[in-house]
């Protein structure tokens with residue numbers, strides 16, 4: 001097996017610093033948004049006592065789920081022993097850490113009492129999925145961190161496979177945990193299904209890989225390094241499988257729900273009468289997130305790099321739409337306390353709740369994305385994460 | 401329900417005894433207005449004694465007596481507990497509501513039912529199960545509360561409650577709270593069954609008092625563990641239902657006439 | 659080594675106090691002095707003044723858990739009783755103005771008070787700005803005798819350490 005040279009990106013060009021500054025600006029906006037929300041309270045957001053989890057949760061859960069998926073490439077390399085993926089593994093690990101950091105920050109800064117984080121770290125209720133997630137997330141940082149270390153430091157290289165396997169198993173549990181955050185809510189009908197956790201896992205594969213591909217391509221294009229078609233096409237094929245699997249799971253999920261009479265109401269809401277949520281489901285989640293990327297990737301267009309990037313972008317956009325429908329749509333649909341009766345009250349019982357995200361929420365979410373990208377940008381400058389070249393010849397040598 | 405009543409020193413103390421013990425415990429006891437003594441006390445317990453699981457506080461709502469258009473219970477709650485009535489709030493969608501009037505209508509028969517909806521003080525509360533910090537908790541006597549010292553405002557409990565009983569305080573309250581009812585920005589809150597009144601020995605909630613005062617008598621509060629209590633007797637006489645009984649949460653609020 | 663540590667502690671504390679005091683308040687010897695108003699009610703606090711200055715937070719912390727979780731509402735160590743005694747005569751509150759009992763020391767020590775985002779700063783039954791209500795009116799005569807006292811910087815530094 002031929003060896004590969006990893007090298008830091010130079011990161012001294014104007015372009016690098018512009019990127020760095022631009023991301024930094026969004027991080028700053030995010031901080032300001034948090035400050036506003038913290039100072040005035042959640043009254044400045046679009047969230048209320050009906051829609052209690054809003055846009056920040058959409059961003060946060062998306063980032064956390066994608067973080068787990070971004071580790072995919074590394075897992076394939078070490079757990080499934082595919083040498084071709086080995087040079088791609090370090091970026092995969094760092095990106096996954098960065099996305100996790102961004103997601104957690106958004107989640108935590110959206111708390112009503114974000115100043116009391118220490119309480120969340122010292123008081124635990126082990127019946128709560130949330131508590132388990134706190135441990136899953138910290139464990140993730142630890143394990144992926146160790147894994148990254150085994151990849152970067154030759155002296156501990158022999159542990160790489162063990163660390164990689166541990167991280168792989170851990171992040172499967174983690175995504176199950178994130179999915180279960182919702183699955184345990186007996187009150188919300190949309191979540192009344194065991195499919196949620198496996199669905200989150202497969203979604204994480206797709207979203208994480210889409211982000212990974214975009215970051216990889218951007219990093220190589222902007223640093224003038226060669227990224228051969230072999231790598232691109234291989235990852236593209238993987239993306240096709242994942243996106244198709246997502247589509248399959250979504251269809252099965254809704255079909256099973258339609259089978260049970262008690263879910264008919266909420267299903268009709270998402271699939272037919274939900275206004276913005278129905279639109280987001282069909283146009284966002286299904287067409288933009290699944291069908292369009294599949295068409296692009298499977299047709300002749302999928303041979304062109306730009307189109308692959310477009311497909312990745314669509315998968316990400318579709319992923320956001322899916323999170324929006326899952327998290328906010330489920331809350332918009334009224335709780336059915338008295339089945340068959342028309343409810344009316346000052347607390348918006350029995351009505352479909354509306355939600356308009358506010359600027360602070362949007363910028364808090366974007367701030368999380370910016371942090372993730374900023375960390376990645378900085379990490380590839382200071383650490384040897386990217387192979388100096390990934391041209392077809394180098395990659396081909398790895399396989400033999 | 402077959403649990404025996406506790407030993408003799410826990411049997412309902414007379415108001416005088418309770419006041420006496422309380423007064424002896426702290427010199428400031430002398431500040432208590434004498435008028436309070438005349439109050440009927442259902443379950444006085446000495447001040448230094450913790451709430452006991454021998455008691456389970458609950459409420460019986462007789463929807464057949466709940467009057468359309470009347471919201472005396474809601475007003476009484478907001479006055480007692482210091483939350484702004486939703487009509488006066490600048491942000492009605494974000495304003496907390498501990499109790500609300502619910503109008504139900506059968507689309508087929510047009511029959512209307514009125515009832516107050518509030519925290520059901522579940523014996524198996526989903527809000528407590530999901531709370532990451534343990535801030536949501538069930539007190540020994542069955543009252544489900546939020547400990548605002550440890551609530552981080554994650555709103556997971558609001559997502560979990562099947563009755564939409566909980567609210568987040570969305571804005572600063574600027575020292576408008578009642579001394580007996582601390583509540584504040586960024587924390588979640590809900591009906592406390594007037595825990596401050598219960599601990600004082602009032603033996604009734606503000607909403608039930610108001611309903612009785614208005615002559616409707618739709619709300620009856622009391623100890624569901626005590627077979628001799630008014631509420632237990634009525635529960636034996638009247639057919640009652642739990643809202644969303646399918647969830648099996650064993651609710652502390654029972655409804656008649658729904 | 660010990661000496662060095664002690665020296666370090668002194669330097670740090672001084673620096674911290676100086677920084678904490680970088681308000682608009684009048685300064686004395688580099689640090690502003692907290693104004694400590696005498697309690698309106700009562701002669702003696704539930705514990706020694708010295709002990710309370712250092713440990714009131716511990717007592718309050720323990721008592722709050724007993725009250726909230728167990729429903730024990732004894733008066734000793736309850737925040738409500740602190741407020742009943744210490745609310746200022748002018749503002750009727752322990753934390754409305756910068757010289758009010760709690761705020762005065764806390765801003766001096768630069769320790770954020772988290773209590774009053776949820777707890778009322780005024781005694782029970784009081785109407786805003788009226789410190790003396792039905793419950794406390796009979797203490798009025800005491801006020802005349804008690805002047806507002808200032809604590810020395812040394813005393814406070816002792817507390818801070």
Ligand code: SF4
Nearest residue numbers: 519520522525527561
């Ligand atoms: S009604 Fe809701 S808030 Fe009240 S105890 Fe049950 S789950 Fe908790």
Ligand code: SF4
Nearest residue numbers: 531551552554555557
């Ligand atoms: S909002 Fe507060 S009470 Fe509710 S689950 Fe979160 S920490 Fe617990």
